[in-house]
Amino acid sequence: MSDRDRRPNFRGKGGKPFQKGPKCGRPQGRRDRESGSDGPVILYGWHTVAAALANPDRQIRKLYLTENAAKRLAEENIATRVTPEIVRPGDIDRRLTPDAVHQGLLAEADPLPSPDIDTLAQEGIVLVLDQITDPHNVGAILRSAAAFAVKAIVTTARHSPEATGVLAKSASGALELVPVVTVQNLARALNELNEHGFQTVGLDSEGTEDLGKVQLQQPLALVLGAEGKGLRQLTRETCRVVARLDMPGAIKSLNVSNAAALALYIGASRLGLMG
Numbered sequence: 001m002s003d004r005d006r007r008p009n010f011r012g013k014g015g016k017p018f019q020k021g022p023k024c025g026r027p028q029g030r031r032d033r034e035s036g037s038d039g040p041v042i043l044y045g046w047h048t049v050a051a052a053l054a055n056p057d058r059q060i061r062k063l064y065l066t067e068n069a070a071k072r073l074a075e076e077n078i079a080t081r082v083t084p085e086i087v088r089p090g091d092i093d094r095r096l097t098p099d100a101v102h103q104g105l106l107a108e109a110d111p112l113p114s115p116d117i118d119t120l121a122q123e124g125i126v127l128v129l130d131q132i133t134d135p136h137n138v139g140a141i142l143r144s145a146a147a148f149a150v151k152a153i154v155t156t157a158r159h160s161p162e163a164t165g166v167l168a169k170s171a172s173g174a175l176e177l178v179p180v181v182t183v184q185n186l187a188r189a190l191n192e193l194n195e196h197g198f199q200t201v202g203l204d205s206e207g208t209e210d211l212g213k214v215q216l217q218q219p220l221a222l223v224l225g226a227e228g229k230g231l232r233q234l235t236r237e238t239c240r241v242v243a244r245l246d247m248p249g250a251i252k253s254l255n256v257s258n259a260a261a262l263a264l265y266i267g268a269s270r271l272g273l274m275g
Helices: 046-054 067-075 089-095 133-149 166-172 186-195 231-239 256-270
Strands: 031-032 039-042 061-067 105-109 113-115 125-130 152-156 179-185 199-203 219-226 242-245
Touching: 039 046, 039 166, 046 061, 046 067, 046 105, 046 166, 061 067, 061 089, 089 105, 089 231, 125 186, 125 256, 133 152, 133 166, 133 256, 152 186, 179 186, 186 199, 186 219, 186 231, 199 231, 219 256
Parallel strands: 113 179, 125 152, 125 219, 152 179, 199 219, 199 242
Antiparallel strands: 031 113, 039 105, 061 105
């Protein structure tokens, strides 16, 4: 059972009921990141929930806190925005998977809006994910993307994890910082990026050039494939360049989230974005 399939069953003492505020309007030209879902996004953990509370674009539905977490939020002057329900740690434990580290915070929220490709700024770097399904990997990629000021992440509506639960926790707050563009057809989206002047560079161990030697330019779209199968054939054919990451050691391949961080460092350095 996924995080999204579970329903809260808290019975904490002393908690006040959630008082729902007015629903935020969505900007034109933007869709929900999980447009096909009918349930809330589940956010847990200190950095994840604190970042969501600080994001004015994130509509919080319900907030569950332990007494210690509520005290810490107050000490750090982080507004809860909604009336939280004070619960015991075990109540949140039962709401999540056994290995989830929630640190006494859990929020239910609306999905964030998803911008359209034609609204992306034609500068800097975007990441394109070709059917990367592991939420830990996507969360780690989001965290690296936030560190390198990536303008957006483009991913498919199918064959990619929803921006909730484990993914959000692994992103450690980056979900609130990096826009996620959800598309139905990745090849069509790459063609659209090409038409808007992006240099689309696919990363593959069989790439014809070393990424460190490719003449990179802004706006740059780095395209990453799933572990094991890598980039799909149509994705490879749609990229302007297919490059590899050359490494001196005996192991020539990296976990996709590590490969993303390395590629971002190379791209940001070559484009003069590190300053």
